[in-house]
Amino acid sequence: MTESSDPRITPLPFHRGRRLRRSPALRALVRETRLSAEQLILPLFVVSGEGIRRPVASMPGVEQLSVDEVAAEGPRLAELGIGGVILFGVPESKDPEGSGAWDESGVVQEAVRALKSVAPGLLVVTDVCLCEYTDHGHCGVLEGGRVLNDPTLERLARSAVSHARAGADLVAPSDMMDGRVAAIRAALDAEGFPELPIMSYAAKYASAFYGPFRDAAESAPEHGDRRGYQMDPANAREALREVRADLKEGADIVMVKPALAYLDIIRAVRESTDVPVAAYHVSGEYSAIMAAAERGWLDEERAMTEALLSIRRAGADLILTYWARRFAEINI
Numbered sequence: 001m002t003e004s005s006d007p008r009i010t011p012l013p014f015h016r017g018r019r020l021r022r023s024p025a026l027r028a029l030v031r032e033t034r035l036s037a038e039q040l041i042l043p044l045f046v047v048s049g050e051g052i053r054r055p056v057a058s059m060p061g062v063e064q065l066s067v068d069e070v071a072a073e074g075p076r077l078a079e080l081g082i083g084g085v086i087l088f089g090v091p092e093s094k095d096p097e098g099s100g101a102w103d104e105s106g107v108v109q110e111a112v113r114a115l116k117s118v119a120p121g122l123l124v125v126t127d128v129c130l131c132e133y134t135d136h137g138h139c140g141v142l143e144g145g146r147v148l149n150d151p152t153l154e155r156l157a158r159s160a161v162s163h164a165r166a167g168a169d170l171v172a173p174s175d176m177m178d179g180r181v182a183a184i185r186a187a188l189d190a191e192g193f194p195e196l197p198i199m200s201y202a203a204k205y206a207s208a209f210y211g212p213f214r215d216a217a218e219s220a221p222e223h224g225d226r227r228g229y230q231m232d233p234a235n236a237r238e239a240l241r242e243v244r245a246d247l248k249e250g251a252d253i254v255m256v257k258p259a260l261a262y263l264d265i266i267r268a269v270r271e272s273t274d275v276p277v278a279a280y281h282v283s284g285e286y287s288a289i290m291a292a293a294e295r296g297w298l299d300e301e302r303a304m305t306e307a308l309l310s311i312r313r314a315g316a317d318l319i320l321t322y323w324a325r326r327f328a329e330i331n332i
């Protein structure tokens with residue numbers, strides 16, 4: 001029996017969804033969600049030294065780069081049309097206060113300058129946090145095993161100002177201290193950067209999926225965990241409170257992190273505000289798929305595209321992802 005075109009048969013009253021899936025052209029025409037390289041931001045890990053490209057074992061395809069190597073990447077990344085890069089510093093020496101974070105000649109500050117001179121059009125974002133710079137690995141100043149909120153604010157603000165001076169296009173506080181967006185905004189305004197935008201990691205959860213990043217950034221806490229300041233994965237309404245607070249303090253873009261395990265939060269944040277929403281597809285989410293792809297259990301390219309699309313579909317305008325370069329290379 002053929003799939004009848006017999007005119008005597010009354011067409012069945014069912015929905016033929018397949019009509020619009022018949023060809024690549026039709027599918028493209030009715031596609032609801034678009035994904036393009038300019039919506040993706042590539043995280044880079046900057047180390048001191050020269051000529052260094054050190055693969056991160058737990059993140060296939062990701063390397064720690066010295067400033068000159070970051071600069072060498074700049075023109076190609078600009079040409080690929082990715083949305084930008086976000087820089088994380090891995091300093092040579094750390095101290096209890098994390099003073100390397102606001103060092104005018106720190107690796108991030110140097111990398112910003114270097115990128116801006118070789119690829120002025122490439123958007124450079126900086127992560128503002130102390131965990132990569134403190135010897136104890138926590139995101140703020142410690143006292144008796146607890147991270148002190150208010151004394152940390154001033155240090156975060158100083159770090160953001162040093163990034164601004166180096167030429168950063170956007171600063172992104174990821175520490176989860178209360179009041180840090182207001183503190184950073186005030187400091188930037190006072191130092192002559194009233195037009196430098198802030199992308200806050202507004203809803204950042206205490207997630208197991210940051211594991212590989214802590215290898216890459218050498219920022220695992222020496223003792224304890226980050227549950228005293230990052231959010232409880234069980235909470236959704238709380239994310240909206242965090243977003244509201246950050247917006248009130250002057251955030252220009254709000255971020256949800258991680259992404260795949262928090263698609264409901266991305267959607268809820270999208271519906272609660274009209275500012276741009278970012279999502280961070282984090283290290284563990286990336287490495288889990290890459291590890292499966294290495295074993296031949298998943299097709300990397302298709303899994304990558306599907307994962308990133310799901311984050312856009314949930315409502316994110318932009319995505320921070322270790323795949324930014326790969327995606328751009330494939331889709332150029």
Ligand code: PBG
Nearest residue numbers: 129131174209210213282283284
């Ligand atoms: C720093 C920071 C972390 C990540 C981004 N900024 C780690 C953490 O909070 O422990 C994680 C990113 C990733 O896993 O890819 N506070």
